Amino acid sequence: xxxxxxxxxxxxxxxxxxxxxxxxxxxxxxxxxxxxxxxxxxxxxxxxxxxxxxxxxxxxxxxxxxxxxxxxxxxxxxxxxxxxxxxxxxxxxxxxxxxxxxxxxxxxxxxx
Amino acid sequence: xxxxxxxxxxxxxxxxxxxxxxxxxxxxxxxxxxxxxxxxxxxxxxxxxxxxxxxxxxxxxxxxxxxxxxxxxxxxxxxxxxxxxxxxxxxxxxxxxxxxxxxxxxxxx
Numbered sequence: 001x002x003x004x005x006x007x008x009x010x011x012x013x014x015x016x017x018x019x020x021x022x023x024x025x026x027x028x029x030x031x032x033x034x035x036x037x038x039x040x041x042x043x044x045x046x047x048x049x050x051x052x053x054x055x056x057x058x059x060x061x062x063x064x065x066x067x068x069x070x071x072x073x074x075x076x077x078x079x080x081x082x083x084x085x086x087x088x089x090x091x092x093x094x095x096x097x098x099x100x101x102x103x104x105x106x107x108x109x110x111x112x
Numbered sequence: 113x114x115x116x117x118x119x120x121x122x123x124x125x126x127x128x129x130x131x132x133x134x135x136x137x138x139x140x141x142x143x144x145x146x147x148x149x150x151x152x153x154x155x156x157x158x159x160x161x162x163x164x165x166x167x168x169x170x171x172x173x174x175x176x177x178x179x180x181x182x183x184x185x186x187x188x189x190x191x192x193x194x195x196x197x198x199x200x201x202x203x204x205x206x207x208x209x210x211x212x213x214x215x216x217x218x219x220x221x
Contacts, residue, residue, distance in 0.1 A: 032208075034208065036211075043211055043212060043213045043214065044150075044156070044199075044211040046208060046209070046210055046211075049208045059208075088153070092155070092156075092209070094209070100146070100158030100161065101146075101148075101158065101209055102158070103155030103157070104155055105154065105155055106153075106154070106155050108153070
């Protein structure tokens, strides 16, 4: 069965520090991968999605970047965090199956 | 992905059916309707999806109107654990999912 791993679960980082969040998927190949962010009390905002290795589409201009170095690995990064980067970050995968999109358990990032 | 319209909040008594509506008037012929829910501080959970026929699984039923411009998610016997934000989305297969603000369902005793 397919599983998605996302870590860490929580993270507190100072303003100006770098960020790296990792997401890996098991049990599938060539998945579509997504990064979402949810600010406190807000809806889910799509940040990046990837349809293959090295293929990244950015949905909104921001202080973040994404990379996909391997088929089942998706990384969200920042060189210098801002206070506004705080939020709940979710990784998701959706293959060519019709049966739903699976989300990771999320990383709650607090920038202080 | 085009926009869907859902009521911001609804209440339902425990044990009763919860009927959550969604308008998706701009849905195109090859797009599916997906429903997800998000319990506080967790990732969204897939509930059900459909194209044009009504669908039922162990979690819920999905009723799609004949013109496909709206749908209703039915939780037949709501429990306190069904309290969550419910999202309705329409999208093509394996396309990106764009979430709206959803409906906050509060199940009460």
